[in-house]
Structure formats: C-alpha cells, structure tokens
Amino acid sequence: MSQDTSPVPAGAGPVAGGPLLDVRGLRVEFRTRDGVARAVNGVDYSVEAGQTLAVLGESGSGKSVTAQAVMGILDSPPGFVTGGQVLFDGQDLLTMPAERRRRIRGARMAMIFQDALSSLNPVLSVGDQLGEMYRVHRGASRKEARAKAVELMERVRIPAARERVRQYPHQFSGGMRQRVMIAMAISLEPELIIADEPTTALDVTVQAQVMELLAELQREFRMGLILITHDLGVVADVADKIAVMYAGRIVENAPVRDIYRAPAHPYTKGLLRSIPRLDQKGSELYAIKGLPPNLLHIPPGCAFHPRCPIARPVCRTEVPPLYAVDEKRTSACHFWRETVGDERAAADRP
Ligand SMILES: Nc1ncnc2c1ncn2[C@@H]1O[C@H](COP(=O)(O)OP(=O)(O)O)[C@@H](O)[C@H]1O
C-alpha cells in the first residue's frame, strides 16, 4: 500500500517539543534563458505552534520564493527545489506523495497574499468563495456553506456580513478584501499561516487594523504564523522572532527583542537604521548603499560584501557560515562579535 492513501490526521498538532514547521537547508533555483538564478541558497528557519516568525529583507531576497517552496506552489518550471527539507509536524513535505501533500496544504496550512484582488475570483461572490472551502473539504451543503461564510466574515469583522456575503470582490475596499483573504485562510482552522506582505498594498491606518486582526486570530487559534514583510516597523509588536534574508540566505535569526537591541549582522543593522523614527523627525533617513545583487551573479564570499560598511578582504573570499551568537541566535557574518558588541555597548550607554 502506498503512503498516499494514509489519512492526514487533522489537527493532530506537532510532535511534542518539535517545531510545527522546520525548514532546513532549502534551495531553489530558476532555470531561465539568461542562466540559473539562485533564489534560495540554504534557508533554515522554524516556527512553533502559536509563534510568529517575521521574515524580513529587501525586495528580491527570496522571501516569497521560500514561502512558495514551503507551500508547494512554486512556479515550476522555471523554479526547482534543488535541496533541503521542509518538515511540517515532523514530516518532509518535499518527499511525501503529491496527493498527501495537497491534503496537508488544503487543511493544515494556508497562505495570504499581498494582492487580494488578483487572488480572489472576480466573478464569484465573496460568500460563494468562502463557502467553497466547506463544500470541498467538509462536504457542506449550499445553505450550510453560506451560513459559514457569514460567520467567517463576522469573525474578521466585516460589517453587515449578511448583506455583503452576496457581493463581489470589486465591491470591497482593499482592507475589507484583505479581511476576506484572512477569512479564507482561517476557514479550515489551519495550524500554519504564511502571510506574504499581507498589508503592503493598504494605506497605513488600514495596515495596522489588518495586522492587529491577524495577530488576534493567530493567538486565538494558536496558529504558527510566518509573516513576510520588508517593513521592520510592522513586526516589532507582533513577531516573536525574526529571520533576516539576503540574496537567498538567512543572514540573521533571532528573538525579536534581541534584534532590535543589538543586531548581530551589518545588514540587519542597516535595515534597522533605515526605519523612520518619530524621535528623529527631520533628520535624513539612512539607506543601505547600493542594491541587492543580481541572483544570476551572486558576489563570492559574503554576498553582502559590496554594500557592507565593515567588509574586510576575507569577506570577499570566504562564505560566512551561520555562527551561533547564543542559543537562540545565529548570524552569517565573520565579524558578528564586533557588530553585536558595538550595538550592545551603544544600547548600554545612558
Ligand atoms: N518566476 C520566476 N522566474 C525567474 N526568476 C524568478 C521567478 N520568481 C522569482 N524569481 C527570482 O527569485 C528572486 C527572489 O524573488 P522573491 O522571492 O519574489 O523575492 P522577495 O524577497 O521580494 O519576495 C527574484 O529576484 C528573481 O531573481
């Protein structure tokens, strides 16, 4: 008998002590006419039930591609997973039979995208799209599905849900559409949600409301949440830990408090300095010099060296491994001691 037929125990939860999702050494490349773009080059990160991991990094650093490989929705070809493991509840999603993986993806993991308008079907009412999940996965009747859709819309605080359940995506504002996406994601009570820049397309006040909603639902359902963003300002309040990505690698992994207090990688330091601060009104905003590398030609040694203010000769030749800064933190910088030390010293000064 193939493993394919064994049922996926719904809501069984992770093995005691093990992370809900454990990504190890993940590699993804895009085979294009111009050459091979190495988009993900050995990513390690993990998230536990009830925990929020924020994945940070400039545009093009491989955040979305990593998430797509985890979810099993990578555009392939041209994208190929060429190495690593994606352990969900202790089982490697990359090697399990496709059907089994599809069932896990449907019921136990969900993804929220930046652009709700292009993720929703324009010719189906919001209610039908929300109800569809119950009809397909739970065999609910039309009437039951409609009632569930209203309940979900109320849960994500869409006003007048009973009337709006019949409306189409274009009749909703950006913020309300994103709430519909969140409702869809939580409909089957998944254990893990990956939210890829869920608020980027919204204006600032709406961003905060949507983030708050997501954080609240995450606590209520004790879900694991991976929050992908390029906005360090957003994550301070909601994340437990942060993985900073650069050129397809995690360059720093740390609990959120540690990273704000004393980053252990010059890239993280640069990102932090480039957040606008209320107490520094009028002063010019810092920007990391240069641009992220072209992934067809990643610089040798430390990929960040052309932009790093403290780069030395060794940085151009030796790829920094992920050094353990302490039991909860890693940094891929040869000079992490100096980086974290300077920052700690600065934080301790009165
Ligand atoms: N469909 C694709 N075809 C070719 N290359 C791609 C494709 N999608 C992504 N890439 C490559 O992967 C890189 C990382 O993309 P992405 O993960 O979307 O970055 P981000 O960190 O902004 O989410 C891109 O800069 C690009 O080089």
Ligand code: SF4
């Ligand atoms: S390894 Fe070198 S170039 Fe890379 S971040 Fe550290 S100091 Fe900068």
Ligand SMILES: [Mg+2]
């Ligand atoms: Mg992206």
